[in-house]
Amino acid sequence: MARRLAPWFAVRQRDLPWRRERTPYRIWLAEILLQQTRSAQAAGYYERFLERFPTVQELAGAPRQEVLRAWEGLGYYARARQLHAAARLIVARHAGEIPATLAGLRALPGIGPYTAAAIGSLAFGLPAAVVDGNVVRVLARLFCLTALPETAADRRRYQDLAQDLLPRREPGRHNEALMELGATVCTPRNPRCPVCPLRAACGAYARQATADFPRRRRRPVVPHMEVGAALVVDSRGRLLIAQRAEQDLLGGMWEFPGGKQEPGETMAACIRRELLEELGIEIEAGPVFCHVDHAFTHFTMRLHAHWARRVRGRPRMLDCAGFAWVPRKRLVDYPMGKADAVIRAQLAPLTPWPPAWEGLS
């Protein structure tokens, strides 16, 4: 298998930014960026991130908000927080060197079984097999495996098989080739079997049953939420934004404050309640500015942005990690999730500013 894969990869591999100049830091960064993320989307972030944080020392020395800003729009923001925390650990405890052992890598935040094997093999030549979604799909088809990759026991079977198939020569190259095959040939739907270098050995291809492997689990129906957000504008045209708690969804990111609508509650009442709970201020909720539909992995939401003004009280950090009154043009300095970023973008071109909502200023 490795003998057929290597020459194919040598010729067919894509030109990706993290394949141009390989250092442990760059390999680490690329692997974190690529977790649950397509290479086409990760590529732009990789280059901008490296330009902003060329070394682990500069990453470690940066404020967390700057790191989140470089990550804005990519999702799974815990990756950015953990990358930053790991960089600080590497500088503080490893003399700025990325650990060169699987155990050392695994001990860093954000590095699990896959990423440890990927960095270990690609950066340090360690004989560790990677098992990602691509590898599972390729192996399931090659060997007609019916094991579902979701459970730990089945996961181990894929891991053991991949380890058995790993050549001693250039294990990193082999790992990369197997993933590349899954990404470009052995795709989830409509695999390009005619050009596959492993076609002759593929059980699923022999049975003409590639669509049956790997088996998949039904995805549960996701709930829907109606969420309100307040565009609280002060007399100088500044907007009130809040920072989400570390452990929450979109942890550490900024948002227009608000929250989930309760049953039987008007959106205006929802927004008033949420700002009282989160920031301890009384507001008056005004007209709708816009709404944004957004789909997360495990729920969908419609975010309703209402104009609002502060009636009583000063903001306090009751149920948030921070707050700020920010001029409209400075909003881009604060990392936001997609839905709030859409609202922010719609605010940007508004004239006049502040908007002429009766009673605003």
Place this chain on the structure above:
DNA sequence: CAATCGTGGAA
């Protein structure tokens, strides 16, 4: 183990 954690592209 099972749930949680984002976003976007492809079919």
Place this chain on the structure above:
DNA sequence: TTTCCAAGATT
């Protein structure tokens, strides 16, 4: 239009 799922980790 809807569904699937991507170089997974953490709790």
